[in-house]
Amino acid sequence: MLVRPAEPKDRVPCGLLDHSSTTDRVWQMENRVENNARAVAFRPVRLPREIELSYPRQGEDLLAGWRRRDGFLVAEIGEGVGGYVALTVQPEHGLAWVGDLVVDRSRRRRGIGTALLRAAAEWGCKHNLVRLTVEVQTKNYPAIQFCQARGLTFSGYSDRYWPSEDIAVFFSGRLR
Numbered sequence: 001m002l003v004r005p006a007e008p009k010d011r012v013p014c015g016l017l018d019h020s021s022t023t024d025r026v027w028q029m030e031n032r033v034e035n036n037a038r039a040v041a042f043r044p045v046r047l048p049r050e051i052e053l054s055y056p057r058q059g060e061d062l063l064a065g066w067r068r069r070d071g072f073l074v075a076e077i078g079e080g081v082g083g084y085v086a087l088t089v090q091p092e093h094g095l096a097w098v099g100d101l102v103v104d105r106s107r108r109r110r111g112i113g114t115a116l117l118r119a120a121a122e123w124g125c126k127h128n129l130v131r132l133t134v135e136v137q138t139k140n141y142p143a144i145q146f147c148q149a150r151g152l153t154f155s156g157y158s159d160r161y162w163p164s165e166d167i168a169v170f171f172s173g174r175l176r
Contacts, residue, residue, distance in 0.1 A: 003119040006072040013081040018105035019055035025141040056162040096124030147171035
């Protein structure tokens, strides 16, 4: 496997990857107000049955997002692309923002996601950034576990983040 900067010819294979996933758990948000204090908590909840998750960006929205990215790396496996990571620089915060971290469904759990995340961190360091942040749907429990297992910590959320109005949670880690 080779992680390298994407080339224009990689856009089509990246778009053809199976971005979907399944889960039997989600992160449920609880938002309470008591005595003028707001408390927001997330907890994993087991679902009554496994659900299929669509990727939050599709078609033209996905392509438009790629065009706005500052960095785009692919995991090349043999003659094909097995995954990719798309990054945006937020220089005022010293932040490398991972908007997309995708591994083809048939190739997951083989170290590709970890290699892409490592390459994203190296990319951030080369751009003199100090933090890496990954956005994840609260429904994507496998991605939440992936982030936590790689040392990223919960750093916030945004309600109605995607056009589907799903909640996004953010996981961050220091680059230096």
